[in-house]
Amino acid sequence: MLEGGVSTIVLAAGEGTRMRSTTPKVLHRIAGRTLVEHAVRAAAGTDPDHLAVVVGHGREAVTAHLDELALALGRKVTTAVQEQQNGTGHAVGCGLAELPSDLGGTVLVTYGDVPMLDTTTLRALLAEHSEQGNAVTVLTAVLENPTGYGRIVRSAEGAVLRIVEQKDASAEEQAITEINSGVYAFDAAVLRDGLSRLSTDNAQGELYLTDVLGIANADGRRVGALVASDRWVTEGINDRVQLAAVGAELNRRIVDGWMRSGVTFVDPTSAWIDADVQLGQDVLVEPNVQLRAGTTIGANATVGPDTTLSGVTVGAGAKVVRTHGSDSVIGEGASVGPFAYLRPGTNLGAKGKIGTFVEVKNSEIGAGSKVPHLSYIGDATIGEQSNIGAASVTVNYDGVKKHRTVIGDHCRTGSDNMFVAPVTVGDGVYTGAGTVVRRNIPPGALAVSGGPQRNFDDWVISRRPGSAAAQAAEAAKAQQNAETTEEGR
Numbered sequence: 001m002l003e004g005g006v007s008t009i010v011l012a013a014g015e016g017t018r019m020r021s022t023t024p025k026v027l028h029r030i031a032g033r034t035l036v037e038h039a040v041r042a043a044a045g046t047d048p049d050h051l052a053v054v055v056g057h058g059r060e061a062v063t064a065h066l067d068e069l070a071l072a073l074g075r076k077v078t079t080a081v082q083e084q085q086n087g088t089g090h091a092v093g094c095g096l097a098e099l100p101s102d103l104g105g106t107v108l109v110t111y112g113d114v115p116m117l118d119t120t121t122l123r124a125l126l127a128e129h130s131e132q133g134n135a136v137t138v139l140t141a142v143l144e145n146p147t148g149y150g151r152i153v154r155s156a157e158g159a160v161l162r163i164v165e166q167k168d169a170s171a172e173e174q175a176i177t178e179i180n181s182g183v184y185a186f187d188a189a190v191l192r193d194g195l196s197r198l199s200t201d202n203a204q205g206e207l208y209l210t211d212v213l214g215i216a217n218a219d220g221r222r223v224g225a226l227v228a229s230d231r232w233v234t235e236g237i238n239d240r241v242q243l244a245a246v247g248a249e250l251n252r253r254i255v256d257g258w259m260r261s262g263v264t265f266v267d268p269t270s271a272w273i274d275a276d277v278q279l280g281q282d283v284l285v286e287p288n289v290q291l292r293a294g295t296t297i298g299a300n301a302t303v304g305p306d307t308t309l310s311g312v313t314v315g316a317g318a319k320v321v322r323t324h325g326s327d328s329v330i331g332e333g334a335s336v337g338p339f340a341y342l343r344p345g346t347n348l349g350a351k352g353k354i355g356t357f358v359e360v361k362n363s364e365i366g367a368g369s370k371v372p373h374l375s376y377i378g379d380a381t382i383g384e385q386s387n388i389g390a391a392s393v394t395v396n397y398d399g400v401k402k403h404r405t406v407i408g409d410h411c412r413t414g415s416d417n418m419f420v421a422p423v424t425v426g427d428g429v430y431t432g433a434g435t436v437v438r439r440n441i442p443p444g445a446l447a448v449s450g451g452p453q454r455n456f457d458d459w460v461i462s463r464r465p466g467s468a469a470a471q472a473a474e475a476a477k478a479q480q481n482a483e484t485t486e487e488g489r
Contacts, residue, residue: 004105004188006126008048009095011182012036012112013056013082018239024058025237026112027065030247031254032274032293035237036062037069038115044073045119046126048108052078054095056085087206088182089198096192106130107191109184109209113237116250117183121233128226129185135221136190136213138163139183141234142227149179150210152225160223163210167203178227180210181234190216250275266304280316298332312342315350328360331367349384363394366409378402379421383409389433392417408443 016025026036055062070077080098129137150163163180194212217223255268263279267287278296286304294311306322315332325342331350345362355372363377366384373390380394394405403421414433426443435449464470
């Protein structure tokens with residue numbers, strides 16, 4: 001623990017005009033989380049005494065999101081409003097104003113659009129700051145192409161003198177490849193004093209936070225730097241090209257991490273796995289799979305190919321093939337797909353089956369029960385070890401309200417059945433093909449509907465004369481008559 005404690009300010013007020021979006025930049029997502037969520041989670045991992053996020057553009061949406069995030073993290077996240085975007089120095093001043101006036105210790109400053117900056121790196125920065133006794137410590141990186149970034153100007157001995165912004169840099173300074181990440185650890189008193197002495201005498205007419213380093217250096221205070229070994233942790237997002245590039249790199253690392261933990265990816269380049277997804281040992285992920293936030297896959301399960309799951313729990317040993325599912329539960333050893341659609345509230349029991357071209361919504365299907373083909377099961381409860389015939393529908397909507405269908409254990413329902421809810425089918429029931437179930441069926445009964453089949457002989461020949469069907473029928477009847485005559489000889 002650093003002497004005097006640690007407080008964190010996350011800068012997230014920028015408009016992000018280069019995103020060309022009505023969504024605030026920091027609310028764009030990679031790996032299932034917003035950019036600002038990645039930043040706040042990394043900062044929260046250092047266990048700061050105070051955590052403030054400076055908001056501005058789209059503040060209502062950003063603040064609402066931060067409130068939800070604070071609840072999920074179980075800690076307070078303070079928001080500070082920057083009414084006018086007048087530079088990073090002004091933004092940090094807005095954040096500092098929301099923290100205790102007698103704040104001491106270290107102030108960590110990060111950005112809401114640097115999503116791969118992790119807790120490990122922040123802790124290393126704080127450790128460097130403390131161990132070297134620095135007044136300011138800046139996180140830097142060395143890039144082949146530093147265009148657009150502030151440059152780190154060092155003395156001949158390697159000491160950090162100042163940071164110069166791209167627009168204010170001389171040709172010699174622009175040739176420097178060590179860049180400023182915008183992430184700092186400040187002595188609180190040095191930060192407060194430096195902010196009070198900032199000037200807008202620069203190319204953009206703004207209050208640069210970077211100038212605090214030059215002020216501290218001029219005052220004889222020690223200014224240091226920690227060079228990040230991984231450039232991606234300093235990579236900021238300014239447009240959708242960078243959003244995609246950083247998202248792809250983060251996803252690659254997530255997939256690599258799971259493979260090293262005992263998960264098989266047949267084609268790692270085609271799998272997209274969100275940050276909070278959980279995968280058990282010996283899971284097999286086939287090509288073209290997307291596992292989104294809230295999804296958990298049990299040991300030895302197979303997912304894919306061509307599957308997207310969001311908020312789905314898949315039990316151990318289950319198989320999910322060519323399926324789109326959300327907010328559902330698939331039991332151990334169960335089978336889903338191909339071409340299945342699991343809508344929210346689907347709960348398939350152990351060793352159950354949801355088969356080809358089946359849609360399920362807000363329904364419980366018991367252990368060992370099967371809905372194999374071409375069916376819609378909505379607002380239903382199906383017991384254990386029952387089989388639902390092909391092309392069955394639970395007719396749950398009367399035009400005003402949804403109603404529930406209950407089918408018991410060990411039932412065998414015929415193909416092309418309609419269950420007109422609300423209706424209850426007892427245990428052990430059989431139903432005939434084409435049955436429309438409008439009334440409750442008692443346990444053990446056979447239910448059928450409709451009258452006996454009637455055939456109208458020669459209807460096609462008389463009503464559709466000359467048609468292909470009539471000609472085929474006439475030929476078949478002639479063949480039958482010939483065969484009958486031959487048998488009579």
